[in-house]
Amino acid sequence: MYLKENRVGGTVGYEFNSQNKLEVEYSYYDDKRGDGRRVYFDDGGHVKYTTHFVRTKYNGNIGSFKIEANGYLQHEHYFQFQENINNDGNYKLSKKNQNSQDYGLWINATRRFNNKNWLTFGVDIKQGFMDAADIYLSSTDTLQRQGRVQSYAVFIQDEQRFFNDKLKIIAGLRFDYARFYDGSIHVGDPTSNTGFEQSFSENYGSSNWTAISPKLAVQYEISPAVKSYVSASTGFMPPKLDDMISSRKINKGFKEANPDLQPQTLTNIEAGFNTRPFKNAQFKTAGYYSLGKDFQYFVATGDLVDGQTELTRENIAAIEIVGAEFFFQYNFTENLTLKTNYSYNTSTIKDFDLENYSGDDLTGKQLVEVPWHQAFLGLFWKNKIVNATVIANYVGEEYADDQNILIIDDHLTLDVRLSRKIHENLFFALDIQNIFDKVYIDKKQRLSPGRFILVELAYQF
Secondary structure: OOEEEEEEEEEEEEEEEOOEEEEEEEEEEEEEEEOOOOOOOOOOOEEEEEEEEEEEEEEEEEOOEEEEEEEEEEEEEEEEEEEEEOOOOOEEEEEEEEEEEEEEEEEEEEEEEEOOEEEEEEEEEEEEEEEEEEEEOOOOOEEEEEEEEEEEEEEEEEEEEEOOOOEEEEEEEEEEEEEEEEEEEEEEOOOOOOOOOOOEEEEOOOEEEEEEEEEEEEEEEEEOOEEEEEEEEEEEEOOOHHHHHOOEEEOOEEEEOOOOOOOEEEEEEEEEEEEOOOOOEEEEEEEEEEEEEEEEEEEEEEEEEOOEEEEEEEEEEEEEEEEEEEEEEEEEEOOEEEEEEEEEEEEEEEEEOOOOOEOOOOOOOEOOOOOOEEEEEEEEEOOOOOEEEEEEEEEOOEEOOOOOOOEEOOEEEEEEEEEEEOOOOEEEEEEEEOOOOOOOEOOOOOEOOOOEEEEEEEEOO
């Protein structure tokens, strides 16, 4: 296995005056990652990402409004080259080309009417497309798929303060409109490599979704050192484009596209408080309860494709999430700080509707790849010689399978960062991640990369 990465980027900003600033950022990323299999070609099987990313940010004042705007464009080309010899001794060679593009614009304006009232409103626009082709060089199969999604949202928020700013009430409302269209799939001269029985082309119908998401939050200052809050909100997430248009073999079986997939929704209630128990310390804690509806899950259709189970993603689950977070910070001196964080999460399937599908009822089971416990401890030291940071990260146990039988073990790693400003504009840093070369299995059941060393040299104009 191997990894080659290249990244270059730059940011240019212009300050029209003290109240209006514009910034443009561009980055280019290219990598090549070997998958550990090589038969005839020197590079063997590998994947390659090439990404162009442009972002423009504006902060300023227009009349009595404070304006924030953020626009972005990302184009990604994904290339996968695979070669292997399967169990019956046949050589297989294939490649995948996938072009994806995402762009969007987010603008919000805030106006202060008096010392007690702030009104914010804005728009959020996003659009993306995917065009992918799988070509089998050792057989006749070709598989092409494409589709587009777009979303538009408007939002408004009002903040009111009472009792000498001790009580703060924030109410917001967001309206979303999302659309899926121009989806299609084309299969040519299929064999068992792709799992289709015959050639065909299909144009998917379009889908439209709307959602209204309210939010209400209340913050109360119990004392100058203690602030408490409670909030309630709802969220809306359209389905992923790949789940709607891609039919192909995956590790679990054969994935059937579902262009009729619907969005997921989430209702969240959270309460917490922030306090400074004494001068150099800060403590924050929060507890939350979330209820998700129409959550998407892979289910078996009851059919087989080339001997493999046919799966499709459907809105069949209701999810309950309960969690808590704790954060503590202590400043020993102005240059020496300790930070620690702990979080607990349990995500349970409360209802699992298997009508018209086959498979096991997962009601009462926990979601996979969600650690129950996570913790962080960091020591940050600034000094004249070299700035030093030592961080310990703990990731607890988590389930690896839907039936909650296989458990991924917990692991603890230690990272170190050394940095120094060599010159007024020159910066140097050394990062050593997983310094003790801890071997563990990650949530995707892959072996950890081990110790990772990164050297950074930056010059700021």
